[in-house]
Amino acid sequence: MFTASLMISAPVVAETFVFTAIPDEDETKLIERFSGMAEYLSQELDVDVRYVPVKSYAAAISAFRNNQVQLAWFGGLSGVQARDLVPGSEAIAQGTEDASNFVSHFIAHKSANLEPMDELSEELRGKTFTFGSKGSTSGRLMPEYHIREAFGEAPDEVFSRVGYSGNHTRTLRLVEAGTYQVGAVNFKVWQKEKEDGNIDTDQVQIIWTTPPYPNYQWTIRAGVNEKFGEGFKERVTQALLDLEDRELLDSFPRTSFIPASNDLYEPIRKVGKEVGILD
Known part of the structure; x- marks a missing residue:
């Protein structure tokens, strides 16, 4: 069988x-x-x-x-x-x-009384400033590099208070609300939020833009x-x-x-x- x-x-x-x-x-x-x-x-x-x-x-x-x-x-x-x-x-x-076309914007709340500038100037000294995440290229690395290049000092020596918001959207909201006078955001987030009507440009504006990277x-x-x-x-x-x-x-x-x-x-x-x- x-x-x-x-x-x-x-x-x-x-x-x-x-x-x-x-x-x-x-x-x-x-x-x-x-x-x-x-x-x-x-x-x-x-x-x-x-x-x-x-x-x-x-x-x-x-x-x-x-x-x-x-x-x-x-x-x-x-x-x-x-x-x-x-x-x-x-x-x-x-x-x-x-x-090599990416840039970061430095944005400022109206209370900072800052106007758009061709290069980072002494007007920024003593303001409060927020980066995004500590590990962010556009929210921390490149902005910090240009701050050090312009002032020859670390950010916490230039600004009266330095923070790390965690992400670009939060940086935008913190500066828009005046919690920080100045902050660094990547241009794509700024562009998209503005197109979607999510930025009060009476409260916050771009004051400087990094070279591309x-x-x-x-x-x-x-x-x-x-x-x-x-x-x-x-x-x-x-x-x-x-x-x-x-x-x-x-x-x-x-x-x-x-x-x-x-x-x-x-x-x-x-x-x-x-x-x-x-x-």
Whole structure:
């Protein structure tokens, strides 16, 4: 009598591709933006894609280092820090506006009695000032660099009080309310908030803008091809470059994504060392 035997193999468990982003704006905005991005990437890559929010820039870098995420939307500085911790990781795409075209605005409350200036002047001395997150390229690194260049002193020697709001949206609100007289925000947040009618320009205005520098980028973790299959890094890169959903792009806000590389962020590394944030 012939007895058929069935070989039962273990079920195939599909890997989930997980990504995060630095929390540079209000959490509700980020969840809406990156939930849409997860859906788009899942369709393009034909894998389960999940966005994991984090509470700080440091937490985003830690998640990347610990392989809790394989992709991240970093700022210039946080991207350099993350790639240093995971050798072989690569910056693969950036916004059109991020390719050495990014700037930070110094904004001031009307009570500061400051007018737009061509260069940072002594009129700023003694005012109260807020950066964004301590790990932010546009909200801390580049503004601090230019303050040190202009005054030859650290920010806490120039201003009567220095704060760190945590993100660009909060910086804008704190200066708008007069809690701080001056603050540094990235131009994309200012632009989007103004377009949406969320800025009272009777209370706050731009008084100075930094020279341009490279900023945000998508960084992919080393080893994704081994985990998700040969050519996966290239497929992720192409999916980002092919994104044409206007509503999703506007939520960043970016015109489009273009190729990036680690070398493009060497100017950020240089400034980070000069300011003392990077070793």
